Amino acid sequence: MVDTEFKSAKAESSSGRQMVHNIAKGRKLKFSESAASPIVSIFVGNRRTFLLHSGLLNGESEKLYNSLKGDFMEAESWKINLPDEDPELFGYFIEYLYRDCSLLSRNVANYSEYITVARLYALGERLSAVKFQSIALWRFTASLNGNSKIPELSLCDLLEIACTTITARVTEDPMRAQIFWYASSRISQLQEFDMFRQLLKELSELGACLCMWLNRQQPAKPAEPSQVQQTRFEPESEYGLEGSEETQEITWTRETKDT
Structure with a gap:
């Protein structure tokens, strides 16, 4: 049971990193896309945890956003620790x-x-x-x-x-x-x-x-x-240009591998 949960968590973090990579190209997100993004836990000042939609960091905090990419510990756990900041x-x-x-x-x-x-x-x-x-x-x-x-x-x-x-x-x-x-x-x-x-x-x-x-x-x-x-997000729209990479909707659902 423990092994199954570990593999599931690892698959989730891997999927999450891929999501971050997919939107790292710099295009603006719709607010609804950001609100559907995976949750990251930010532990601040060793006393308060903020739960934040990771998509909102896109273009807003290079430090926090980059920590969710690549091989950083934060990218594995989807947890960021800021011990020296004031909550x-x-x-x-x-x-x-x-x-x-x-x-x-x-x-x-x-x-x-x-x-x-x-x-x-x-x-x-x-x-x-x-x-x-x-x-x-x-x-x-x-x-x-x-x-x-x-x-x-x-x-x-x-x-x-x-x-x-x-x-x-x-x-x-x-x-x-x-x-x-x-x-x-x-x-x-x-x-x-x-x-x-x-x-x-x-x-x-x-x-x-x-x-x-x-x-x-x-x-x-x-x-x-x-x-x-108004300028932070792409306007909400029901329509997009088919085949355009810049307007394709992002799928945020975390996928887990069969164990």
Whole structure:
């Protein structure tokens, strides 16, 4: 009995890998196709498991999607472990995949939400989720200007995120640029704040990054992402072009071998 279940599970994972390979060519899926895709278990922060339709990762998270291909352990078990991620933060990404109704779709109403959106941007970088990152960046900058009132404590949190969780690049990362610009415009107030002085000691690059943005204009804001959800999926249609590989419906049913 145990041997039969093992062979069945192995056949399922093999079939699942083939499904991922079949849609790896890059064509958009209908939402209904994604919703009929095999379920992948994502264990986040060693305390919460998210059950996700694997087809939704197509074109949304290169890291997670690629882990379901080839000979990776995740491809065998259809389980992905993200022990260093925050389940509460990852929940925003899950909500983004299924519906456009989250912090990313409304104005930043509270200074603490700037911190959340910056953390979501960093999460997008770790997941190689470029579209998710671009929405987070737009939401962050849409409300940010020289008159924004972000308390010094929260601003220090943003500076720490910029220096420790977002990758520094030769061409400055756009989220880091926005944070450093805003902090430099508030440098007089920050200099009187103990936590800021401590950050200058702990983060060797911080002082130089702030100096680069002193007395400069705000970096260019990104354009608003238009119709994000509508462009993520192929429109639902009862009809297709027969013989066209690009419009053939995907069969997601997992097949098991006779034992």
